[in-house]
Amino acid sequence: MRVAWTRDDDVWRLDFRLDADDDLAGTVTDGQRVRLATNSCRLRLPYPVDDVHPDLLALAAWTVVAPYTRSRIVFDRPVSAGLAAALEEGWPVQAGPVGGSPRSGARLAISYSGGADSAAVASILPDAPFVHFQRISHPRVPNRWTHYRADILAKLAAQTGRELTVVRSDLEFTLAEPRPGYPEHHAVAAGAALMADELDLAGIAFGYEMGSRWLGGGRYVHRYTPDNPMWSADGRWGRLFAAAGLRVVLPVGGISEATTMRLALGSGLRRQVRWCLRGGDGGACGTCGKCLYKELIQAAVERRPLSTTITADRPVAAKWQQPPPYGGQEMIEYGCARVPGIETTPFARAAEHLRATEESTRWLDHCYRPALDEIPDPWRKQIADFMAEEVGFMTEDEARRVESWGQQ
Amino acid sequence: MVRLWKLAPVPTRLRRAVRAWLDARYVTRVDHRHDIRDSLWEVQALGRELVALRREVERLRAQVTTLTERPRAAAAPDPRQTARWDEAHRLAHETATAVDRLLQNEVLLWQAVDRIDAGARPAGEGAR
Ligand SMILES: [Zn+2]
Numbered sequence: 001m002r003v004a005w006t007r008d009d010d011v012w013r014l015d016f017r018l019d020a021d022d023d024l025a026g027t028v029t030d031g032q033r034v035r036l037a038t039n040s041c042r043l044r045l046p047y048p049v050d051d052v053h054p055d056l057l058a059l060a061a062w063t064v065v066a067p068y069t070r071s072r073i074v075f076d077r078p079v080s081a082g083l084a085a086a087l088e089e090g091w092p093v094q095a096g097p098v099g100g101s102p103r104s105g106a107r108l109a110i111s112y113s114g115g116a117d118s119a120a121v122a123s124i125l126p127d128a129p130f131v132h133f134q135r136i137s138h139p140r141v142p143n144r145w146t147h148y149r150a151d152i153l154a155k156l157a158a159q160t161g162r163e164l165t166v167v168r169s170d171l172e173f174t175l176a177e178p179r180p181g182y183p184e185h186h187a188v189a190a191g192a193a194l195m196a197d198e199l200d201l202a203g204i205a206f207g208y209e210m211g212s213r214w215l216g217g218g219r220y221v222h223r224y225t226p227d228n229p230m231w232s233a234d235g236r237w238g239r240l241f242a243a244a245g246l247r248v249v250l251p252v253g254g255i256s257e258a259t260t261m262r263l264a265l266g267s268g269l270r271r272q273v274r275w276c277l278r279g280g281d282g283g284a285c286g287t288c289g290k291c292l293y294k295e296l297i298q299a300a301v302e303r304r305p306l307s308t309t310i311t312a313d314r315p316v317a318a319k320w321q322q323p324p325p326y327g328g329q330e331m332i333e334y335g336c337a338r339v340p341g342i343e344t345t346p347f348a349r350a351a352e353h354l355r356a357t358e359e360s361t362r363w364l365d366h367c368y369r370p371a372l373d374e375i376p377d378p379w380r381k382q383i384a385d386f387m388a389e390e391v392g393f394m395t396e397d398e399a400r401r402v403e404s405w406g407q408q
Numbered sequence: 409m410v411r412l413w414k415l416a417p418v419p420t421r422l423r424r425a426v427r428a429w430l431d432a433r434y435v436t437r438v439d440h441r442h443d444i445r446d447s448l449w450e451v452q453a454l455g456r457e458l459v460a461l462r463r464e465v466e467r468l469r470a471q472v473t474t475l476t477e478r479p480r481a482a483a484a485p486d487p488r489q490t491a492r493w494d495e496a497h498r499l500a501h502e503t504a505t506a507v508d509r510l511l512q513n514e515v516l517l518w519q520a521v522d523r524i525d526a527g528a529r530p531a532g533e534g535a536r
Contacts, residue, residue, distance in 0.1 A: 002522075017518050017519065017522055018515060018516075018518070018519040018522075019519070019522075020519065020522075020523045022519070024512055024515065024516070036512065036515060037508060037511055037512065038511040038512075038514070038515065039514075039515045039518070140507075140511060141507070141508075141511065142503075142504050142507060144504060176508055176512070
């Protein structure tokens with residue numbers, strides 16, 4: 001793979017060309033098979049920035065082209081030896097050309113999506129600026145997904161009143177299959193990478209919670225994943241970001257979605273939190289699978305009956321009529337154990353299978369300590385203090401629930 | 409409505425007959441007999457008019473029913489229109505798929521060019 005960046009005013013354009021052994025078919029770090037749509041994309045910065053460190057340009061490019069690159073990545077400007085080494089250690093590729101010095105910064109920014117998890121991160125780091133990725137259409141790819149209201153998310157991010165940098169990009173349209181989306185999950189930070197020198201960034205905080213970081217996330221359900229290749233601090237992506245002078249920070253990596261929900265709903269950003277935009281008017285639709293899942297968690301956190309019109313016979317509820325495992329199963333257990341009258345909801349069958357109790361799901365109310373050990377020095381204390389004060393830590397028995405996840 | 413207007417004299421005739429009957433109390437018996445005959449004739453005429461009137465009401469009622477049902481019938485899609493929509497949808501879908509293939513072929517084309525060219529050209533050039 002060969003990549004080249006060109007700048008036109010506030011737009012940085014990435015072009016890439018496949019080597020002989022590269023292919024349109026690719027595999028993302030989480031195992032998802034993808035197919036390339038086209039070989040260019042753009043990042044529109046909030047204002048013209050004419051100089052971006054080559055390591056940052058290389059990092060941003062790699063979040064787009066990594067799935068399709070087989071054995072070689074050639075950048076258009078020399079990268080630091082550290083960045084090339086992080087690439088060669090993390091992936092079976094040769095990286096270059098090498099030359100130039102590494103970069104560094106001082107501040108921590110939040111990659112803010114507008115969901116409950118990133119709102120929880122924002123409540124933990126009240127002074128950190130936001131960087132928001134906004135999807136825009138690709139000039140060469142017809143947009144068949146106009147129901148995705150990226151403009152509403154950007155508007156809500158602005159309404160938070162926090163220091164905000166919005167980067168607009170069409171990079172999601174480089175993906176033909178399964179659908180437009182981040183080529184690698186880390187591409188959400190491509191804009192933050194390009195703005196990192198401007199914002200003097202040393203780290204980016206993401207809203208990935210304990211399920212995504214330690215419990216295998218949605219895709220490899222049921223496995224404890226200390227070695228998570230996407231989000232562990234010394235995984236291949238963690239080391240690559242660090243080589244570009246941008247540490248990956250997961251402030252909510254040790255707490256469950258129930259706890260991030262509780263923190264988000266209890267924060268000043270409550271009114272701006274969104275997990276679904278299909279309802280028109282920028283609100284949740286209440287009829288999709290994600291809305292049902294989030295409603296279960298919210299009802300459990302608020303200790304009230306489920307409020308939904310979705311019935312067990314609806315297609316969005318079909319998976320809960322099957323026996324486990326489920327994606328995000330720890331949260332299904334948590335909800336089933338706490339929502340009054342669960343036997344009259346679409347989760348009735350799941351509740352019967354899981355037989356979870358408040359006692360068996362209490363670990364999901366506490367923080368898993370090893371998640372804090374992963375947080376780089378400058379920011380660890382602030383986050384650890386918050387966890388001690390607002391959440392509390394897991395007992396040894398509770399921590400074992402994390403570490404034996406998928407073995408019971 | 410025009411036909412109803414023509415029927416308007418009916419009540420007038422009735423009124424006249426009633427008035428005649430009332431007046432009969434003050435006229436001679438012969439006159440009275442004449443009047444009764446006339447009134448009978450009036451009543452028979454009135455009966456015929458009533459039958460015509462009832463037929464007219466039924467016709468108008470049927471017309472009203474047809475008129476109220478017409479918009480409902482129009483709401484059903486015209487099959488020719490549906491065919492055109494289906495055709496537009498098919499075209500949009502096939503065009504999108506074709507554009508997808510075209511863009512992917514372009515990527516592969518540049519890959520082939522580069523293979524011949526053995527990497528002499530920088531990636532940015534010509535790839536737009
Ligand atoms: Zn929804």
